[in-house]
Amino acid sequence: MTQLGTTQPRPHRVALIGGDGIGPEVTDQALRAVQSTGVELETESFELGAAAYLTSGEVLSDQTLARLRDFDAILLGAIGPPIGSQEVPAGLLERGLLLRLRFELDLYVNLRPFATPLGAPAPARAGLDLVVVRENTEGPYAGEGGVLRRGTAAEIATQGSVNTYMGVERCIRFAFELAQRRSISRVTLVHKTNVLTFAGDLWARTFAALAASYPGIEADYLHVDAACIHLVEHPERFGVIVTDNLFGDILTDLAGALSGGIGLAASANLNPARTGPSLFEPVHGAAHDIAGTGTANPLAAIRSAAMMLEHLGEPEAAARLEAAVTEVSGMHSLSQSGTAAIGDAVVELVAKAAGPEHSGHGSDSTPQGRIG
Ligand code: IPM
Ligand code: MN
Numbered sequence: 001m002t003q004l005g006t007t008q009p010r011p012h013r014v015a016l017i018g019g020d021g022i023g024p025e026v027t028d029q030a031l032r033a034v035q036s037t038g039v040e041l042e043t044e045s046f047e048l049g050a051a052a053y054l055t056s057g058e059v060l061s062d063q064t065l066a067r068l069r070d071f072d073a074i075l076l077g078a079i080g081p082p083i084g085s086q087e088v089p090a091g092l093l094e095r096g097l098l099l100r101l102r103f104e105l106d107l108y109v110n111l112r113p114f115a116t117p118l119g120a121p122a123p124a125r126a127g128l129d130l131v132v133v134r135e136n137t138e139g140p141y142a143g144e145g146g147v148l149r150r151g152t153a154a155e156i157a158t159q160g161s162v163n164t165y166m167g168v169e170r171c172i173r174f175a176f177e178l179a180q181r182r183s184i185s186r187v188t189l190v191h192k193t194n195v196l197t198f199a200g201d202l203w204a205r206t207f208a209a210l211a212a213s214y215p216g217i218e219a220d221y222l223h224v225d226a227a228c229i230h231l232v233e234h235p236e237r238f239g240v241i242v243t244d245n246l247f248g249d250i251l252t253d254l255a256g257a258l259s260g261g262i263g264l265a266a267s268a269n270l271n272p273a274r275t276g277p278s279l280f281e282p283v284h285g286a287a288h289d290i291a292g293t294g295t296a297n298p299l300a301a302i303r304s305a306a307m308m309l310e311h312l313g314e315p316e317a318a319a320r321l322e323a324a325v326t327e328v329s330g331m332h333s334l335s336q337s338g339t340a341a342i343g344d345a346v347v348e349l350v351a352k353a354a355g356p357e358h359s360g361h362g363s364d365s366t367p368q369g370r371i372g
Contacts, residue, residue, distance in 0.1 A: 011040035012312045015071040015277070019049040021286025022296035022339075023077025029298035029343035030075060030305035033324075036347040037317035038354070039309060044071075048097060050081035050088050050286075059096035065104060069276050073308050074101070076281040077301060082288035095143065102136050105276045107269035108167065109174050110136040110245075111307070112252045112283065114259040116235075117330040125258045128235035131184075132255060133175040134248025136269055138167040139199075141245045163199040163244070168206045174272055175242035176214045184239035187211075188220040190227045190247055203244065227251065231258060256283055263297035264329055266304040268311065280308040294338045299325050302346055324349035 016031075018024030034041060046064065053059050068074060079097055081088040101107065113131040116124050144160035172189070179187050189207045193200030204221070211219035222230060224247045230237050231254055243251060256265035265283035282300030290296055303325045310318035324346045328334060334345055 009040075011042040012072045012314075013070075014041045014043045014308070015068050015074045016043050016045045017048050017074060017076040017079070018045065019077045019079040019286065020051055020081065021078055021288040021291040023049070023079065023286055025077075025291070025294075025296050025339050026282060026298040026301035027075055027077040029339060029346075030301040032343055033302045033321055033346050033350065034305050034309065034317075036350040037309070037314075037321055039312075039314050039317045049079040050085075050093060053093065054087060059093060060100055065100070068101070069105070071277045073277050073312060074279040075305060075308060076279060078282065078284065078286040080286040082286075099141060099143075101279055102269055105269075105279065106137065106271050106273070107279055108135065108137045108170060109268075109270040109272060110134040110248060111178075111268040111270055112248075112255070112265065113307075114252075114255040114265065115326070116259040117264070117326065119330065119332060120260040121332075123257055124260045125232065125235045128231075128238075128255070128259045130235070130238040130255065131178065131240055132248055132252050133171060133178065133240060133242045134252065135167060135171040135243070135245050136248075137245075138162045138164060139245030161196070161199055161244070161246075163202050165202065165206065168203055169210070170272075172203075172207050172210050172242055174270075175240050176210055176217060179217050179240045180214060182240075184217075186218040186220050186237075186239045187214075188222055188227070188238055188241050190222050190224050190241055190243040190251065192224050192247070193221075194223060199244070207242070224251070228254060231255060252283060260329060261297075262300070264299050264303065266300050266307055268304065268307040270311065278308075278311050280304040280311075294340060295336075296339050297335070298339050298343050299329055299346075302343070320350055320353050321346070323353065 016027060018027045031043065048060060079093055111131065111133060115129040116126055140159055140161045142162035144162050145158040148156040175187050189203060191200045191203050193204050207219060235258060241251065252265065253262065256262040262284045267281055267283050269279040271278050282304050284300055287296060303322065306318045306321040306325065309321060327349055328342060328345045331345065334342055
């Protein structure tokens with residue numbers, strides 16, 4: 001019976017899209033890891049992705065999208081057919097599933113944190129500890145453009161970049177707010193204002209106008225090509241990077257490679273206005289070549305689940321999970337040990353952090369992880 005004046009916390013309702021290849025294996029470990037924090041989830045699985053498309057002929061129906069809207073969050077493993085497979089037309093799943101979810105659910109920030117674990121081998125760069133705020137609903141991803149006279153010598157293809165003041169402003173504002181919350185002293189806008197003068201001008205003006213409201217934060221700018229050099233040579237320069245959709249896509253693969261590999265890279269596709277669920281997914285793909293071998297690294301999926309917990313209002317559990325992932329990612333003996341063993345190590349550390357010797361000390365005893 002519920003006591004008067006207290007409310008029983010209801011389990012968070014999470015839609016699970018395991019997807020293709022290693023997706024289901026890594027999301028299984030992510031769920032185990034969440035369970036070990038004691039946070040209760042009520043999950044429902046959705047068969048979506050390349051395999052589901054080949055069976056049903058459907059990428060994402062309006063009905064399924066409507067059902068997904070009712071969840072508190074969506075956890076996604078990976079989607080995509082095996083590389084080289086001709087069965088699924090190029091772009092069909094990307095546009096029809098992943099981008100459709102980003103656009104329809106207004107997941108306008110793609111938050112991607114990177115921190116190099118201690119002792120990570122090259123090409124990892126020590127001192128890299130940054131978060132990318134990637135605009136996630138506009139830019140060249142919006143799908144503006146078309147083709148004329150296809151297959152002829154006179155073919156024309158255009159692919160525009162859509163940048164709205166509303167889209168740019170809310171993304172940059174999120175970046176400054178994040179820096180302020182985390183006491184990060186610098187926000188770097190990355191663009192290509194010397195060539196993309198129309199879109200670049202909108203981004204640069206909006207950035208400068210917003211920066212004035214955050215006098216304690218240094219507003220920094222780099223062209224995207226120079227940013228690549230700085231990421232490799234001076235990664236410690238960066239705190240928060242804010243950038244457009246396509247630059248963010250490319251920079252986050254580079255940052256992933258420089259911080260221990262894409263097997264660690266997590267992401268949160270956020271609807272900060274909370275008009276619907278946000279979506280959490282590892283940055284890596286379906287990796288069909290290693291699916292079923294038990295060798296996929298689940299840390300990116302587990303870290304994405306930690307970001308989900310934070311978004312769901314479970315910061316303590318999120319920090320515990322994130323700290324466990326950070327510790328495990330520094331255990332280089334574990335990196336070859338397989339999906340389940342890595343999951344076990346995370347679960348063990350989470351349990352230890354909540355163990356009886358620590359109880360009663362609240363957050364003092366909790367290793368503080370950085371999410372996002
Ligand atoms: C990513 C992926 C996607 C993107 C693809 C799969 C559409 O590369 O999440 O970074 O380009 O955004
Ligand atoms: Mn990408």
